[in-house]
Amino acid sequence: MKKIAEVVTRPIGRIIAYWTVTIFLAISISLSGIGQLMRFGGNVDVVTHIGFPLYITNILGAWKLLGVIAIVIPGFPRLKEWAYSGIFFLMTGAALSHAFAHDYGDGGFHMILPLFYAALAIASWALRPKSRKLF
Template identity: 30%
Template sequence: MNTKAIQITYWISTALVALMMVFSAYSYFTNPEVKQGFQHVGFPDYFRIELGVAKFLGAIILLVPVKGLIKEWAYAGFTIVFISASIAHLASGDTIGHASAPLIFLVVLAVSYFAYHKGKYQTNKTI
């Protein structure tokens, strides 16, 4: 895969994840149904606020060119969030559809992560 294709893959997949995380964070603060969803899976209300802030910050970190390990932490954090969301839905008796949605975004996140590293090493600079 050439460098241009890798960068396009990176930006499309990263933008999809970041947009979803910003939308999700916004919903955590404004949508009463989301608040009920947190109660449904057994999470305390403060976790909804904490996770909303973390998702917003993580989305920004994925989109801006930063050096060091902070981008790796954002990828790791979103990986944990997606896996935990899937488990929480399954454990609370939700349908497989609810549990699979976070795993779909985990795949998109993985595409972003691998494209980021492939592009980073091919161009020798931070994307």
């Protein structure tokens, strides 16, 4: 465990950790956003089961894709701050919406997955290099 901490504190280790977490977050959120925009799989059932109108998939899917673009492209540090906070609030809001609707999914999947994505967003934000920070 100490070995991992030493690697992450080194600049190259931190950069590798940042890009690993960020790419995983970007791919996951992008696939989720595309699935919502195209209404693949259980996206329709998941949204309507908790009482949201179906058009919300268009809004959420578009926000997810725009957030990923903002995080991944170089520059625009203020936009990145907004994108990270947007993804965090989107994912924690999804988990809470499912909790309030008593729709936990198999093994709590509808709560665990969005909270995992929120944790990835926090990790990516915390590990980002100075060139991607506002201050």
